Structure formats: C-alpha cells, structure tokens
Amino acid sequence: MIPRYSRPEMVAIWSPETKFRIWYEIEAHACDAMAELGVIPKENAEAVWKAKDVEFDVARIDEIEAVTKHDVIAFLTHLAEHVGSEEARFVHQGMTSSDVLDTCFNVQLTRAADILIEDMKGLLAALKRRAHEHKDTVRIGRSHGIHAEPTTMGLTFARFYAEMDRNLNRLEKARYEIATGAISGAVGTFANIDPAVEDHVCRQMGLEPEPISTQVIPRDRHAAFFAALGVVASSIENVATEIRHMQRTEVLEAEEFFSKGQKGSSAMPHKRNPVLTENLTGLARLVRMAVVPAMENVALWHERDISHSSVERNIGPDTTVTLDFALARLTQVVDKLVIYPDNMLANMNKFRGLVMSQRVLLALTQAGVSREDAYRLVQRNAMKVWEQGKDFKTELLGDAKVTAALSAEEIEEKFDLGYHTKHVDTIFARVFGSGDD
Amino acid sequence: MIPRYSRPEMVAIWSPETKFRIWYEIEAHACDAMAELGVIPKENAEAVWKAKDVEFDVARIDEIEAVTKHDVIAFLTHLAEHVGSEEARFVHQGMTSSDVLDTCFNVQLTRAADILIEDMKGLLAALKRRAHEHKDTVRIGRSHGIHAEPTTMGLTFARFYAEMDRNLNRLEKARYEIATGAISGAVGTFANIDPAVEDHVCRQMGLEPEPISTQVIPRDRHAAFFAALGVVASSIENVATEIRHMQRTEVLEAEEFFSKGQKGSSAMPHKRNPVLTENLTGLARLVRMAVVPAMENVALWHERDISHSSVERNIGPDTTVTLDFALARLTQVVDKLVIYPDNMLANMNKFRGLVMSQRVLLALTQAGVSREDAYRLVQRNAMKVWEQGKDFKTELLGDAKVTAALSAEEIEEKFDLGYHTKHVDTIFARVFGSGDD
C-alpha cells in the first residue's frame, strides 16, 4: 500500500484498530449465542459488552503478542484486561483462532467491496454524463491505431459505461463470494461449538454462514474475489489507454484536467502529460498482480495450512486500497476530461475524405460495378489524395468512370457524417435504457 | 493443446471445420436478415443455404489465404465457389471480419462452457456419491499437516462438493459473460448494417447481441471468462493436493485407482504413485496461466487492435481443452478413489490419544481448574505419551490430580469419536440440502 495511492476510508478498514474492533464484536456475539444456548453463563456474555466503547490499545496488544507469539491470544489477554479475567474466562470457548481471523477478513473484504461498489457507481455516473454530453461529437474511429470510420465521443464513453456496468455486476458478485463467516472450530466439525453460534455471529456481522468450512473458509472464494478485481483493473487500464492516446501531441483530442498549481504547464503548453492515466495503467498492474497468488492460495493442505495468510495480509489491503484509489482517480479524470471537438474533426479530415473510401467502394458495387472495377476506381482516386494531397470527394466527382455509376448527389451522400451516427440513439438506448437519464 | 491431455468433443469445437461451419452460419443468417430488411435480394440469401451441407475444404481455404493473407476473405472466396460468385455477391455486405470472428469465437466459448458445465456436474455427482459413502468414515483432521481433531472422509468430499458447486455457478456466470455476438461493422456504429441483422444472427446462434461493441466485442468479458476458469483450475489443484497427501507412503489413507495393465505395480506394491493428481496439479497451472494474458487483452487501442488475437488462438482452445480433460480426469479419480478406513484409524491413533488433549484441557477448565493448572496437567501426561510411548487416556485415568476434576466416565467420554461427528448430518444438510440424495 503506497500512501500517495490510497484514500483514508479504505485504509481505515485495514487498520489494526478496525481489526480488533471486529474481533471483539465476533467474540462478543459468540458469547451471546453461547449464553443463549446455555453453554456459558449469561452474565459472562453480558460482561464482554462492557468493552463496547473501548478503543483497544494496539501497542499493548503488540506487546503481549511479542511474548505469546499468537495474535488472537494476545488480543484475548488484552480484552480480559478490560472485561476482567474472571468475567472473560468463557470468551472464545470452543473456537479456533481462524474462526475469528477468517470471519474478520471477510467482514473487511465485504466493507471494502461496498466502497468499491460505490466507487464504481460514481464512475458510471461520470461516464454517463460525459457520454450524453458528447453523444454527437463526431470523431474518427480507429482500428489498429489507423483511421477507420467515424464514430462519436459519446459512443466511446458509452462503451466504457457498459464495460464498467459489467464490472459493477462483477464487484457485486465478488462481494457475494466472500460474504461468509465461519465459527466451526479446529477442523470445521463444530465439535466444540454449536452451529447456532456461527449462525448468530454471521447474521450480526452481515455475513452468511459458510455451509462447510474446515479450520478456514475455503479460499476459492477469495480467488474469485481478487480475480474480479483484476478484471476491473484491466478495464481501468482500457479507459486509461484510450485517454493517453487521445492526449498525445499528434492527436490531442482530449486532455486530462490540468490544475493551475502544477509547475511548467504554460511555459510549455504542449507539454501537458497524461500522468494520471499513465499512473492508472501502472495501478492496474498492481491490482492484477494479486490474482495469481490468490489462486495459488486455494490449494491449502488438508484442513488448512497458513501459507495464504502472509499473501492476504498484503493483497487484502493493497489491492482494495489501490483499486479504490484508481476508481476515484479515474472518475475524476473522466469527470474533468477536456475534450477538443475541433481537433477531432481536424484529425478525421487529415487525409481529406479517404476514410470514406470503403463506403464509396461499397456504393460502387451496389451500383452494379464489379468488385474488381470498383476497387480500381477507388484506388486511383485514393492514390491522388494520398500522394498528391488532393481531396477525395473532389477527385471522385471529377472521375467520369465514377460519376457514370454514382450521381454527384450520391457521391456527396457518401461523405455525410449522419450516415455514421444514425444508430447512436439506438445504441444509447441499449446501454443506458430508453427512459430519460 | 497437448493431445494426451485432450478429449475429442472439446477439441472438435476448435477445429477449422467447426470454425468455418460457424462462420458460414453467421454469414447465412446475416443474409437472411438483410433480405428480410430488403437490403439484399431474397434469392441471394436463399442461395447461400445451398452450401448448408457442404463440408468446407480447409486445405483449399488455406491455399486462398496464402494469397489473400486474410482468413475471412479466403473463406468467402471459397464459399462463392460453392454458392456461385454471382449469388454470393451480397454475402458479408456491410460487415467487418471481426463481426464474424468475434461472434464465432463466442459461439465456440459458449459451447466449450457447456461442456465444462456438464463436466462439473459429473464431478459433483461423483463427489456427492463418495461423500455419502464415507459420511461416517472417521479420519484425523489436520492443520499445518499436523493432526488436529477428528473429522470424516465424507466431510472432505462434501467440502470439495461445495467448492465445485460454487465453481459450477462460476462457470455458468462465465458462460453468460461471453454469450454475446456483434454484427456492428467497422467501428461498431452499424453505419453499414442494420442492428436487426445482429439481432437475428445472435438469436440464431444462441447469443445475446452485444449492447455496444466497437470493431470487436469488449475483452473484459473474455478476461472474466478465463479468470473463472483459473479459479476452477485452482480448486482442481486443491482436491488433487489432498489426494496426493492421502496417498503418500506414510499416510496411505487413499490411493488412485491403479489399472491392471500398468507396469510395475505389484512387484513394488508400495510404489503406486498418485500420478493422475500430480498431473492435475500441473494442468491447473496451465489453465491458470491464461488468466493474466486474458486480462492484458482488455486494453485494446481505440476501436480495436489485433494483439488479443494470437493470445486467444492459443488460450481459447488450450485452456478449455485442458480444463475439460482435467475435470474428466478428476471425476474419474474421485469416482474410483480407493479409500482405506483402517489406515485412517491407525493414523489417528499414531500418538495414542494425544489428539484429544485439547478436549481434555477444555474439560478441565470447565470443571473449574484454572487455565494454567489445566494446562500443566495435560502437559505432564501428554509428555509421557510423546516421549515414552504411553497411552494418553490411561495416563490421565492414573493421574490423581486429573481424576480429582474429572470422573473416569468423563475422561472416557473425551475420547468418544461421536463427539466430533455429531454435526456431520447438519453439515451435509447444509451442503446437499435436506432431502434424499
């Protein structure tokens, strides 16, 4: 986790304070359930809640852990310092450390997912707004980085919207994947603890009970979670790459918003670098790199080994913090992206109508010219544009063989941009729905 | 794709014959829709279906492609050889190669997903059967590879069932992710082709129209697809790892079925190697390695670049073929796995009752002994077992300090296996439902 690429709300989920708070709640709820079952005295369960408003002393817990070399025992020892040794004696009874650790981790992940889902909704709102704003802003569509046919900037935003909307769905599924808890004991048999305890704790913590756990919650869930984050990150890279391309000097169809304070801008006005989207490209790599280790974590030995733990201590916070930051940054970039419609038109016309050559080719064929002849006709005029800087439409209008097949009006019509944008509304309705937005 | 790790049905999906057949169907359905719209003559659309029963000549198409250096054009040229040049003249009109290629790829992926889904159901059936067969077969649960508390072999199968059931769900979602088609032209604007064509073709091919495409179908879909396969593969590794552990000489709680023909078995009866599950471990790595490149494929330049294509030519077939083979192999392994309940008991008793030490500790505490004293009592008896080979229960029964707190009956009860298996039915009901199975 790199401070400059993190936001406090997400960071807070992963603080020791939050972790101990969640541990506490799990233990306290478990005591309630055990008391309800008559396994432990009610007063002991109630006593645990005395610590309800305590801010646990992380340094003190660390100090105890330095001796016990066991984090949960250290916490329980510290808890007893607040609740009283005698009163706290039934806390954690029949439970195993992983019951606390794994359930806590999933609470943290669901909270992280909630933030990411909100982030994504914010991004969607920005994309939708910009899509409608530039629904009819024509620019050249490019395949292979080469001019193909016209499209609109609104369609570009709309496709990012559709992609991120799928990602919203993936995040929701990812949240569902890890929204389980387990209080099932040393090997998951509930030998020492009743399943009703698990049920109560999970409901209180906003989780579903894991149908079958071992000592741990199965890690295929987490693999699926981090894989979903990897897909989201890849989509962020996708949008970022588009913007980086748009901002390059020769294209200049858009620029990241450039705040006044940033040095060096106006003495070198050409030198506004798309550093935010370049940064997002790198952040995407960071999020993505968690996918493989999360998958390697699935095959734990027997009822558990602890190899997954160090991995998760890293990728749990790092991946969610980075993705949260990246989504927020991208939202801001999209929101404030400076669009240059004039440059879009200028770029499209760079080769004076040549991008329409395919349409002319098709029209000639449809007018009955053989494929070969049509090709030759387009070619000889195209080459004059390409090599001598002529205007394509003018050349076509002056070519008798062409005008023999297509009227001047028909030729003009081939250069009508409306031809290319006629289905934009249809597509927008498919993406955003047909109601008002 | 390695022949020895492939099965014909899945391989067939990826043959050139199948590909050209799908291309053909896409083109023919597109002609139908265009004829319906009045864009091309009905007779031309009908003429295309003349090739309905043709087996396309792959060698011939390759030959043409060697000249045209364009696979779709090569195919269309060959198609015209069957349909007639004149009749075929409207085929592919207004379409771009990717309309055919991408829609075809998704048809192949959905068919592959269908097979994988069936594979998974087969695996689930095997796991369920073995789970019920060994519901009460007690064995020791292990954390960190070290004996912890008893569990049952049925629970082991049941947790794999639950994991694979989640994977079934992931495969179904993965199928949904890539079950779209696009016939939207050079940059996705439908400039040269009506959206109704896309709609018709997709319905006929069993796909949903992609709400917004560029020249290509967005690759976040494919990234999500291959990521799901990577999770499934990781679960396969998980099951395989368990079996490999169970078969090792010192454990020998299970063995892969060993067919008679295999050399070397009975002269070295101890030397039956878990080669199938080791192989599955490797195959899991192969499936998983497609995840990152599939994610790297998402950020295509502008309306498309073709960098994804070579990646998909590889991972499309290789990953699905390998996973299909792996699922089938694992199903067979599970189905025929030889289980040794006696060895399970023998292993559990390796340290003469020591695995029950935690239960005794808990009982002592509950009987009012202080945590420290209880610990010391358990410890001194445990060490006699550990160092001198004594029996734990016998030692406890002979320790006056212990019997002062716990009656002989109570001590006996701590060694009752039923204590550990009492919730197996509850867990089974959670995993398999409460009806008859």
Added chain:
Amino acid sequence: MIPRYSRPEMVAIWSPETKFRIWYEIEAHACDAMAELGVIPKENAEAVWKAKDVEFDVARIDEIEAVTKHDVIAFLTHLAEHVGSEEARFVHQGMTSSDVLDTCFNVQLTRAADILIEDMKGLLAALKRRAHEHKDTVRIGRSHGIHAEPTTMGLTFARFYAEMDRNLNRLEKARYEIATGAISGAVGTFANIDPAVEDHVCRQMGLEPEPISTQVIPRDRHAAFFAALGVVASSIENVATEIRHMQRTEVLEAEEFFSKGQKGSSAMPHKRNPVLTENLTGLARLVRMAVVPAMENVALWHERDISHSSVERNIGPDTTVTLDFALARLTQVVDKLVIYPDNMLANMNKFRGLVMSQRVLLALTQAGVSREDAYRLVQRNAMKVWEQGKDFKTELLGDAKVTAALSAEEIEEKFDLGYHTKHVDTIFARVFGSGDD
C-alpha cells in the same frame, strides 16, 4: 503451439521423432559407458548402435504405450524390436525414466536456445543496420506521448539494439542454465549406476553433468530459463509498441512493409495496419505467461513429483516456438520498416518551435534572468504559439524583454537541431563500439 506462429526448424526440435532420437542416443551412450566400466558386455553396447540410422516408428511406440502406459518402457520395447531382445537387455540398466526424459528435455531446450540466440543475432544485425542508416534522421522525442525534445531515429534503433544485446546475453545465460544432464537413478544417489555413465552421456550430448540431482534435474534452472524468455518477449513488445505508435494515422513516421498481394491496401492507402507488431504484442503475452507456471514447478515434493511434466509438455515447445517466430517476425519488420523522415520533421514542427521552449528557458536563466522572469517570458510567447498559431522563434525575436537577454543569434541557435544531435556519435560508440561496423 499455433501453426501460423511457428517455424519448422524449431518445431522439429519438439517432434516425437526428435525426442525418440535423443532418447536413443542417451541410452546408447549410457551403454557405451557401462561397457567401458565393465558393467555390461561390450557387444551389447555395440549392438545398440545397430539402430543408429533407424527412424523410430512413432505410431508403433504409441501403440505399445497404450498398453504399458509408460512412455520410456514403450520406447525401450520398440528399441528392442530393432536391436533384438537379447542384445537390448542391458539397455537402460540402473537408470530411471527421468534420467532419459530430463536429459532429453534439456537437450531440446539447449537446441531451442541455440536457435533463439541465432534469431537474436539476426535481429541485432537488422537493428544495427537501421540504426546507422537513420543515425541522423531527426525526430521528436516524446515523454508521456507528448513532444519533448528532438532525438534521432537512429537513437531509437540503437536503444533497441542495446536492449536486445542484453537479451542476447540473457539468452546465453538461460542456455547455460539448462545445459545439464543427469543419469543418477531413482533418487539421484547413483546407487544403481556409476557417475561415470552420466559424465559420458552428458559430454556426448553437449551437456554438463548436473552436480546434484534427485530423480529429476532441479527445476529452478528451468524457471530461470523461461523467465529469461519472458524478459526477451517483453522487449519484443517494447519495440512493437514503438512501431505501432509510429504507424498510427496521426503520427505516420513509419510503416510496416506492406506486401503487394495483401488485399485492400491501395484503395485505402491510409489503412495500412501495423498488424505484425500488434501480433508481436500478443505473442509477447503468450511467451510471458509461461513464467509463472515455470516458477510454480520449482517446488516439487521430495525427490520429485510429476506435476511439472504436463506444464513443460506445453511451455517447452510453445514458448520456444512462439519466441522463435516472434524474433524472426520482428527482424523482418525492423529490416523492412518504411521510415518517413519528412513526416518526422512535420510532426516535430506541429507546434512551430514550442518544443524548444525549455532550451530558451534555460538560456534565459543562464543569461542572468531570474527563474521566475525567464519562465514568464517564455510563457507569454509560448501561449501565442499555442493559442494563436504563431511561430515561437518569431515571437521571441519580437519580444524586447527576450532580446534584451539573448541576441538574435543566440535565439536562432536555440532552434538548431545540431544541439540535440551533437552526442549521437558518442552514444553510438557506447552502443556499437568505436570501430567500423
């Protein structure tokens, strides 16, 4: 391995025929060594060489393997069909299958490495030639895709040369990593075979004896090998990305060579797609994806498990074949790359001298103007260029505050391209050496 992305020489290394030939040689040389040691009769060793010119019948071996389910035994059975059962009885004595398989695999990898090394030398030659050809072809250097300061096309080629030269070195080290063989028996103790046999076989096969093996050659070697290939692939992507950028419509500083036969070129002369370098970008992902599984292969259980085998059956051929193809393709792309120096100049001048603003800024500071004032002076003139399309130098020459600090001559000098290219020879000498090339 995708046929269209493969070349026959590399493919041949991985054919069953080659594999059996290598197995044969290993077995025959081992017999020689054993005969030399007096462990087996000389005549039996000699008899094995009877099969020296035999082309082994792959189908027949497969047939036997279908029964024995063991590839090496199948081969040995077939070999006995050529050599005679009696004569062949000592073949493979004291050896384990892995002695043959692993040594063979490393023979194949070293041969593959030899080809890759030659490929790399070919690429280096092309890069060097083009570097010298365009040593003084000025173009704009870009950071963040934005114009920065002038550089030359020769420097671009030269840096790719230097990078690929490092890769040549990495390939040579990678070859060294896997150029070992092992004939050390079931667990690597030489219990059943003398180390002298290993020594003889390795020398004959062009390998070093592995200092200490188990049943297998340690897989950290292979991990290092495939990691090196991944780095090379990443460098290929680097060069490919540069060319893709250069070819995009708005930049058009270079184009991949476009062969006459390719359809669609001259009717749409603007539509020449950098498909080769896009393809190389995808191929790089394919080579890179082998790195992680190769690393996962390192931690085999005890003296070996066979999980690595299926991985290597795939990545062995696929990665080397793909990288061979990619290097050859890149060499051709570089060799024939069409360079457009005029477009380079035109691009550089897109903003009429603004790229020199930093130099002017520096000159003003050096002339004693304070940083703040210099900045303001540059800024006010730059903005006129940026917003009103003026020429930067002209504006500066007309700004009294500027001319008060810098003479017209000094200002002119700031726009001298020679300033930027003055160290090109120095750099070339560092990259290519100072002799004639």
Added chain:
Amino acid sequence: MIPRYSRPEMVAIWSPETKFRIWYEIEAHACDAMAELGVIPKENAEAVWKAKDVEFDVARIDEIEAVTKHDVIAFLTHLAEHVGSEEARFVHQGMTSSDVLDTCFNVQLTRAADILIEDMKGLLAALKRRAHEHKDTVRIGRSHGIHAEPTTMGLTFARFYAEMDRNLNRLEKARYEIATGAISGAVGTFANIDPAVEDHVCRQMGLEPEPISTQVIPRDRHAAFFAALGVVASSIENVATEIRHMQRTEVLEAEEFFSKGQKGSSAMPHKRNPVLTENLTGLARLVRMAVVPAMENVALWHERDISHSSVERNIGPDTTVTLDFALARLTQVVDKLVIYPDNMLANMNKFRGLVMSQRVLLALTQAGVSREDAYRLVQRNAMKVWEQGKDFKTELLGDAKVTAALSAEEIEEKFDLGYHTKHVDTIFARVFGSGDD
C-alpha cells in the same frame, strides 16, 4: 510491505530519508562534474556540499510537494533552503527528474541486492553446515510422495545448497543488471548536459553509465532483476515445502525449532506446526507476483511513460523487503531445524524392506533370470509383505526360486544401505568442492 515480514536494514533503503540523501548526492556530484567542465562556477558546486550532513526534512519536502505537485522540484526547493537560493541556482541544471529518480532507484536496488546476496551467503553457510552434519543420516528418498530408494538427509541439504548457490549467482547477475545510472536529459540525448557528468555521478554512486537511455533507464533491466528474485523465491518455496512435508505428523523426520515462549507446545506435543515454512511458502508467492508487472513495465511509450512508476514504488520495496525477510527466516529455520534420524529409519522400514524390491529385481535379472520371471518372483514375495505384514528379506530368503538365483549373502547384500550411500562423497565433492569444508 508488511511490518511483521520486514527487517530494518532493508526497510531503511526505501525510507524517504535515504531517497533524499541519494538524490542529494546525485545532484551534488553532478554539480562537481559540471564545475569541472566549466559549465557552472566551482563555488556553486562547492556550496551544495554545505548540506552534506543535513538530514533532510521529509515533512517539509512533502509540504512543498503538496503545492508543486512535483517531488524533485519540491526536494530542490528544500535543498535551496539549506544551500541558499543563489548558491543552489545551478543545481539540477540540464537534468531531468528521471535522471535523479532512475539513478536513485538503481542505487537502492543495488544496495538491496547487496543485502540479498549477503542473506544468500548466510543461507548457504547454514545449508552447508547441516549437509555435512547429516551427510550420512539415511532416510528414504521419495518420488510422488511414495517411498523410492534410500538417500541421506545430507544430500537433501546439499541439493538445496546447490540450488541456492545457483541463486546466489542469479542475484549477482541481477545486481549487475540494474547497477547503471543515467544523467542524459529529457530524451537521453545529452543535449543539455555533458556525458561526462553522467560518468562522474555514476562512478561516485557505484554504478555504470547506462550506454543508451531515453528519459529513463530501460526497464528490461528491472524485469530481469525481479524475475531473478522470483526464481529465488520459488527455491525458497521448494525448501519450505520439503520441511513442511518432513514435519507432518505421519512423517515427523524434522521439526522447525520451537521456542519455549510459544504457547500450547507441550500440552499438545504432537501439535508443533511448521508455521515458519508455511509462511515462507506464502512469502514466495508475494515475491513472485512482482515478476509479471515488472515485465509489463518494459514496453513504455516512446522515450518514456510513467506507468512503471507506481508499480515500482510498490514492488521495489515490497519485493526486496519480503525476500530479505524470507531468506533470513529460512536461514534460521535451516540452522535450527530439529532432525529425527530415528524416525527416518522407522519410516524407511515401514514396509519391511519393500523399498529394496527394485534392487532385488535387478539382481535377479543380472543373475540370469528373465525379466518376466524375476518380476514374478519379486511380486509374490512383495505381496506377502504388503498384505500380510511379512518381512521382505525373510520371505526372499525362504523362497527357493529366489535362492536358486541369489545366495543368502547376495540377498543380504541387497538390503545394505551402504549400497545407496556409496557415492555421497562424490556428490558432496561436486557440490562443495573437494577441499575441507
């Protein structure tokens, strides 16, 4: 970077304090070189060294950066606060931020590499010591987790030694890969700064001048660096996996050292978990996950984009800190590993001599028995051992058909462990050299 998995010396390399110190040195040395060249006044260069003993105020620099949004400018501003605005005016002249950043990063990486190299030497020493200590400690070798033939614990340590020795070599090469610096200006042309400055700075900082850079040092170097670390991590996993296997309850051939303070040990003496090596398995995944993003960093756009930066801010510190910790932890584990030779013997004899069956088979064949007959003879005696718990040697000695081919003495000899260990010295000499160790 997770505090619990980090050591202070390596962490210090990545502190802001260290970074600013290195930046300072680079700038100061550059001033010296410029003064030497006569480009700036000597007194200004000397003035910079006034800050020689200053501890830069990180908070103050952050404060300035919050305004300038540029880290290098913020540092230079702060430096001027120490040196004096006037005196500091030539600092950084002609340089670009990356000259400082990239050179600094490589200084940090080389220092990190130095620590890793020392770590590795420490690990090698431990492995060597334990190898010699257990050179003759016989234990069973295992393939596929199944007993194969005897080997020794010393050979196990020796092969890890050999593997780590290769890793030492890889680390040294990795260090070499990134031990370069660049002071070459905005696009690497030295337009604004003489190559002599780069040369001087690099020599002073312990680096080689990068032969050709752009704005940045080429990232194939860093990819190779992190790839090497990934290989080392995989080897750590390899050793860790072996120890985890040895410690499992049923095997118990070794245990991680268990410090007295650790709770729960002696009351459950069977429950000593190999948590350190499990942790190392996870840490290996963390180190390895940096390899792919480091490779994705290679293809920067043109003369640089900044996508690599966020990746390196993470993997630079995280990977080196984690690997340093892992190597140190592994060294300690190896150093203190508790070995149980008696259990090794007991495990080997688990199937009463069956592990010798292959040797007997070979002996029978060599004694002239046909392969088929020999196989049958071994088989029928082996089955009695396997199924009825008999002793293999006893059965053989009592089988007339066997004793017809082999004398009792010859049979006895087949069970001689010395047969398997006879080449241990040879192998040790190959691994450790033949001198005294």
